[in-house]
Amino acid sequence: MKNLDDLLGEGVQGRNVLVRADLNVPLDGETITDDGRVRAALPTVEKLTSAGARVVLAAHLGRPEGAPDTRYSLAPVARRFGELLGSEVALADDVVGESAHEVVGGLADGRVAMLQNVRFDPRETSKDDAERGELADALVEVVGDSAAFVSDGFGVVHRKQASVYDLATKLPCYAGGLVLDEVEVLRTLTGDPRRPYVVLLGGSKVSDKLEVINALLPKVDRLVIGGGMAYTFLAALGHSVGDSLLQQDQIAATKQLLDEHGDKLVLPVDVVVADRFADDANTQVVPSDAIPEGWQGLDIGPRTVERYAEILGSASTVFWNGPTGVFEFANFAEGTRGVARAIADSEAFSVVGGGDSAAAVRTLGLDEQRFSHISTGGGASLEFLEGKNLPGVAVLEGEV
Ligand SMILES: Nc1ncnc2c1ncn2[C@@H]1O[C@H](COP(=O)(O)OP(=O)(O)O)[C@@H](O)[C@H]1O
Numbered sequence: 001m002k003n004l005d006d007l008l009g010e011g012v013q014g015r016n017v018l019v020r021a022d023l024n025v026p027l028d029g030e031t032i033t034d035d036g037r038v039r040a041a042l043p044t045v046e047k048l049t050s051a052g053a054r055v056v057l058a059a060h061l062g063r064p065e066g067a068p069d070t071r072y073s074l075a076p077v078a079r080r081f082g083e084l085l086g087s088e089v090a091l092a093d094d095v096v097g098e099s100a101h102e103v104v105g106g107l108a109d110g111r112v113a114m115l116q117n118v119r120f121d122p123r124e125t126s127k128d129d130a131e132r133g134e135l136a137d138a139l140v141e142v143v144g145d146s147a148a149f150v151s152d153g154f155g156v157v158h159r160k161q162a163s164v165y166d167l168a169t170k171l172p173c174y175a176g177g178l179v180l181d182e183v184e185v186l187r188t189l190t191g192d193p194r195r196p197y198v199v200l201l202g203g204s205k206v207s208d209k210l211e212v213i214n215a216l217l218p219k220v221d222r223l224v225i226g227g228g229m230a231y232t233f234l235a236a237l238g239h240s241v242g243d244s245l246l247q248q249d250q251i252a253a254t255k256q257l258l259d260e261h262g263d264k265l266v267l268p269v270d271v272v273v274a275d276r277f278a279d280d281a282n283t284q285v286v287p288s289d290a291i292p293e294g295w296q297g298l299d300i301g302p303r304t305v306e307r308y309a310e311i312l313g314s315a316s317t318v319f320w321n322g323p324t325g326v327f328e329f330a331n332f333a334e335g336t337r338g339v340a341r342a343i344a345d346s347e348a349f350s351v352v353g354g355g356d357s358a359a360a361v362r363t364l365g366l367d368e369q370r371f372s373h374i375s376t377g378g379g380a381s382l383e384f385l386e387g388k389n390l391p392g393v394a395v396l397e398g399e400v
């Protein structure tokens with residue numbers, strides 16, 4: 001697989017280089033609450049601009065429904081990128097339209113432009129190869145067919161999407177430094193990890209992650225569950241979960257997982273419930289088999305934190321993806337803070353993966369240096385650990 005150094009060796013002065021980055025940062029209105037992914041994308045872009053390339057950034061933000069939606073505009077991200085870079089990043093109003101052509105056409109050597117959220121175009125995430133191919137062709141038209149493509153959005157390489165996968169089949173493609181670094185660290189976890197090997201999973205992308213659990217169970221000693229997915233497990237045990245996040249269609253499969261691997265799976269014994277999804281909601285701590293009707297679980301409870309901290313503290317290898325609760329609200333951040341602290345205090349080789357998990361480490365005031373590696377990708381790391389083929393990496397290796 002060719003990499004960024006190969007491209008720099010070929011020379012990029014005056015050449016358009018389209019960089020796919022993962023700039024999917026957490027936002028509070030228009031304020032970026034954690035710019036970790038922007039910072040992680042900088043080194044590749046800076047290497048290219050220093051060599052005189054004209055860099056065109058393509059990225060997504062959130063999960064818009066395939067149409068422009070101002071809530072998911074990349075404007076705050078382009079602004080932050082410009083600040084960190086020390087030179088303005090011009091943002092196109094569209095993905096492959098008139099504005100994209102104009103902004104890219106006006107790009108000077110060593111400067112950076114950004115396309116608007118690629119997921120504003122429904123073809124980006126289409127399951128139809130031809131539709132995605134069409135968008136990739138339109139992206140090539142924007143940057144010109146003498147352009148190069150650098151894939152550096154590690155957090156999105158598990159997605160078979162137009163700007164991640166299909167574009168790599170249309171332009172000379174190169175792996176960026178972030179993708180290479182992340183893959184190298186994660187490889188140490190797929191070989192022969194020191195045991196006990198504990199994986200802690202939380203977060204809200206429940207349907208994505210339930211599949212992953214199945215594949216990870218044979219590889220780990222303990223799989224500790226928190227966050228939104230815990231409630232599908234509790235429901236599978238026959239408990240009522242009130243208004244908590246619930247993946248109804250996965251209950252049967254989850255039941256089977258519990259039957260087959262109950263010894264490895266660790267579930268919350270108590271949870272913090274709220275009477276509505278808000279930081280100032282009324283709250284109470286209840287046993288996990290006694291969630292009252294009309295209430296929703298938004299964090300793991302203190303007894304669970306203690307138990308999880310003990311398991312994490314005695315592990316030799318830890319992988320953590322997904323906050324154990326809605327840590328963005330102070331009232332539901334204690335669980336995530338508690339498990340993060342336990343990992344930070346342990347001597348284990350520890351990898352944290354995921355935009356929100358990494359953001360939690362930083363915004364809850366933990367010392368990043370206490371973790372062996374903070375990955376920019378949650379789902380991508382998990383799929384890598386499962387041993388799954390990551391489309392965005394495979395395509396760079398020419399394995400498609
Ligand atoms: N019990 C819960 N109910 C609803 N949302 C939750 C719950 N626990 C965690 N979350 C939310 O999960 C989100 C992070 O999920 P996810 O995207 O899967 O993690 P990551 O980005 O680290 O991969 C956070 O915004 C958090 O508020």
Ligand SMILES: O=C(OP(=O)(O)O)[C@H](O)COP(=O)(O)O
Pocket residue numbers: 022024062063155156159353354355356376377378379380
């Ligand atoms: O935030 C991301 O993934 P993550 O939450 O698994 O770390 C990536 O930007 C991918 O986003 P997606 O899961 O909407 O495809």
